[in-house]
Amino acid sequence: MTVPTEIRKPVRRKKASQSVSKNEVSEISNDVCEDLKESPQRFFNRELSWLNFNTRVLEEAENIRHPLLERLRFLSISANNLDEFFMVRVAGLREYMRAGVTKTSLDGLTPSEQMMRINERTSALMNEQQRLYRSISKEMRETGIEIIDHDELQADERGALKQIFTDKVFPLLTPLAIDPAHPFPFIPNLGFAVGFTLLKKGETTPFQALVPIPTQVDRFIELPEQIRADGTPLRRFISLENTIPHFLDMLFRDCEEKARCVFRIVRDSDIEVEEEAEDLIREFEILLKRRRRGRIVRMKINAKAPEALKKFLIKEIEAEEQDVVEVDGIMGIAQLGDIIDNRRPELLFKPYEPRFPERIREHNGDFFAAIREKDILVHHPYESFDVVAGFIRQAAADPDVVAIKQTLYRTSKDSPIIAALIEAAEDGKNVTALVEIKARFDEEANMRWARDLERAGVQVVYGFVEYKTHAKVSLVVRRENGELRSYTHFGTGNYHPITARIYTDLSLFTASPAYGRDAGRLFNYVTGNAEPDHLEKIFMSPLNMKTEMLNHIEAEIQHAKAGRLAAIWAKMNSLVDPQIIDKLYEASQAGVTIELVIRGICCLRPGVPGLSDSIEVKSIVGRFLEHSRIVCFGNGHGLPSPEAKIYITSADWMPRNLDRRVEAMTLIENPTVHRQILDQIMVANLNDRMQSWALQSDGHFIRVIDTLDDAELSEDHFNVHEYFMENQSLSGRGSALEYAPPPKLKPLG
DSSP states (O other): OOOOSBOOOOOOOOOGGGOOOHHHHHHHHHHHHHTTTTOGGGBOOHHHHHHHHHHHHHHGGGOTTSOHHHHHHHHHHHHHHHHHHIIIIIHHHHHHHHTTOOOOOTTSOOHHHHHHHHHHHHHHHHHHHHHHHHHHHHHHHHHTEEEEOGGGOOHHHHHHHHHHIIIIIGGGOOOEEEBTTBOOOOOOTTOEEEEEEEEETTOSSOEEEEEEEOTTSOSEEEOOOEEOTTSOEEEEEEEHHHHGGGGHHHHSTTEEEEEEEEEEEEEOOOOOOOTTOSOHHHHHHHHHHHHHTOOEEEEEEETTSOHHHHHHHHHHHTOOGGGEEEESSOSOGGGGGGGOOTTOGGGSOOOOOOBOOHHHHHTTTOHHHHHHHSOEEEEETTBOTHHHHHHHHHHHHOTTEEEEEEEESSOOTTOHHHHHHHHHHHTTOEEEEEEOTTSTTOHHHHHHHHHHHHHHTOEEEOOOSSSEEOOEEEEEEEEETTEEEEEEEEESSOSOTTGGGTEEEEEEEEOOHHHHHHHHHHHHHHHHOOOOSOOSSEEEETTTHHHHHHHHHHHHHHHHHTTSBOEEEEEESOBOOHHHHHHHHHHHHHTOEEEEEESSOBOBOOSOTTTSTTEEEEEEOSSSEEOOEEEEEOTTBOSSOTTOEEEEESOOBSHHHHHSEEEEEEEOOOHHHHHIIIIIIIHHHHHOOTTEEEEOTTSOEEEGGGGSOHHHHHHOOOOHHHHHHHSOOSTTSOTTOOOOOOOBOOOOO
16 A cells, blocks of 8 residues: 655644634634633533544444445444443433532533533434435445335245244244233333234224333344345345334234334443442342343434324333434434344455464464563554463463463453463462453453353452452463563453454563563552552552653653653543643643544543644544554653653543553553554554544544545555554564554654
């Protein structure tokens, strides 16, 4: 692929649809700059910033540079994201409102004011989802993939559908008449149901009925594949809610449909743990049962359904008026991803096989020998998660390994990490697993893993009640030449082989004794509440990470004031912490150049004269989910520079990560790894044009390629994901491979 030779800052132009009036810009400048240090307008609202991120995800569904089914996947992801946003964030705000809380957010909004803006934005977002669904489904039909209504069924398909329904759906359905003897049933979180008004033959008084749609059944039924006239396959799907009404006589014998309505429920799914909980596992078992019965935060219902039936369902569900959303279109857009498979590869991203570090191959697959030679940085998903799993597997099978310690926040159903830890424990090794059961939506899975590990003889620790343990650390202790040697893994992402194929993350492997000692101190802190008296190569939250981060920013301020080059580069998922943001504002005012790659939430307002002139923020949204966290300080030499201070971390710059979680931030000292992170990974991210969005001082995001004219675009189309799929990483590349560097940055200033 052609790469540009230098980075160019995005021109701050706006498409007409994103334009902001001169009055609005003036208002921002006056209100914010008049009192830079006190005005709440120096922060963007956290919830609205997240909705901005989900809008960027949704806009990828309209990006014609992506294959068609990948666009459908982006649409599905945006809907799934929105469900989770309501289950957690909106549920919290609604509880505040019920409790009469009027405390304002960083940007000065009360909970009710935030909800008003959220409802406005989510309404627009949902309308856009429906528009894009109609557009994408039309394109899908042209390629031979159709989601049809019942009246579009052909004669032979009707017979096939009846057979499928009879064999695979009907046995799982429970038709429910609603009357004094049959009260309205409980509909669980994310539950679908079809409500009916029915009239039994020979009677004059209609009654209400309900058919909940079970989660064990596929939402979309695939009909037998056909071949079109041009020889291409035709795949047709019909939704369950469109199927059930046409087999009404199997469910409610001798009844006539008078009215029908489909609805879907989203419930409060956040969990609060009492600090006094003596048995954390038992407490969570109780809370998880309560989650199913959480308060309703959203009820989606057919807009065109008869009014009387809608009112009946809303009343019986006990939904509050502001939680009811009428949908003119398809519901459950998140489940559209279920119809995507590999049968139409031309409609998907080109398959990509992760590489395996050549240096480990050069050592005949001996992870310990390769790591002893030199630190290795593995860049997921471009390099395989098999490196991480293989490291633990080798430790489990190696007779010289005496101990393994492992953090587990999220992992997969058939986790190779869990299997290796069980094998190691059964082999008599000393194995400790720090399982975080407060990992949202993975609590049940983590409790099952914990019990499996305990049965195998693993020492399972659940960490602190008041803190989540979010650090990603493995520590292997091996007996070599009569002495103990530590091998350590520090990561930015979870020990999860599935997400490691789509999340960008970093895995550092080192045999340096200092890193091993620090990893041991981290485990001792969590397992024995033994706060370390000092740390050598890492910082930890909630102990000292935030303080050290502020100290590093202050050091850059002093470099700038002394006339030295001063720069900060950082890449993360979210930037929310007000102390960090205010310190970055202070650094900008001192002349520090600050480049931030923030995928999701960003509460910092960049590019405001007198406040954040030298701060630029971009977001990368594309084929892979940006998840790695990297922090770079120029250290008096600017960036990029061999003298820069570089860290990788499990923590975003959010109060929860810096104050209420156990996190690790790891110093990078090995020159090759340092160069890989700074000169390769960060430079490539800052150079990306094709998947980047630039955050404006008014809160709008502009797609960077929309700021380029045709001539610029022809020579400036660098895509960071494509670059890393095509180019080897530095530290694990082996002696025989050549390195193609990313485009060079212009000198700072």
